Amino acid sequence: MEIQFLGTGAGQPSKSRNVSSLALKLLDEINEVWLFDCGEGTQNQILETSIRPRKVSKIFITHLHGDHIFGLPGFLSSRAFQANEEQTDLEIYGPVGIKSFVLTSLRVSGSRLPYKIHFHEFDEGSLGKIMETDKFTVYAEALDHTIFCVGYRVMQKDLEGTLDADKLKAAGVPFGPLFGQVKNGQDVTLEDGTKIIAADYISAPRPGKIITILGDTRKTNASVRLAVNADVLVHESTYGKGDEKIARKHGHSTNMQAAEVAREAGAKRLLLNHISARFLSKDVSQLRKDAATVFEKVHVVKDLEEVEI
16 A cells, blocks of 8 residues: 655646645555546656556545646546556545536536546535445545635555464464365364364454545644544645744645644654645755654655655
């Protein structure tokens, strides 16, 4: 499981940072990639990665500001051009209005997709658990921005325990069907009458990962709730230390406020993105150093960077 950042800038693209988009790569888990936001130029950024657009099965939109959605029509259209691959449907989750934006863009441009898009729109009254599969659950909660905006909490369900094959072999269980039965949690009896209790050879279930990906927001209690015990918290850092007043005015957070959220939530790691173009390389380093005085395990991400979870 990895996160790859396709755009880490705020508001408009710069020479070093594209606008908002990131990919949650779940290839080993479910052979899928999920996109979170799709700012202008996202499809160009994907060309610099190993991501195959057809693997993108779900897109989660935090809010309808242009730097988070203007890349959708182009990405959706280009995804259709991969004729050598099987056409697969796609799901889009986001605030009310995302369906109208996508369908209008496709209609006006005369774009026809050979796959279906399934829209899942929500407003402030229909948040909470927005998606569940046999391996993942996704929750959304309203944040505090200048327009309706949400953060997402992706929870991987607990992983099955692993079979201790060496221990099982030492107990006299031959490779074959009996191994499979024990792996499936079934007790078995050997030819000599020895009873093998499956639970003695299978480790306890492992807790799944928790990934919190927030949209644009002022510091708010909702951010903390979404990030409780998260393995990774992705939080915007449009402004820096001392910029609290301007951050509040424009509906954003500082690096210090993001660090406070991570600390209060008990998150394991904090990844700062949505960086204003006014911050140069030396300033970005200072953003991290300042935030680290509040929350030590913090990192300011850059475009195309990949982080293993």
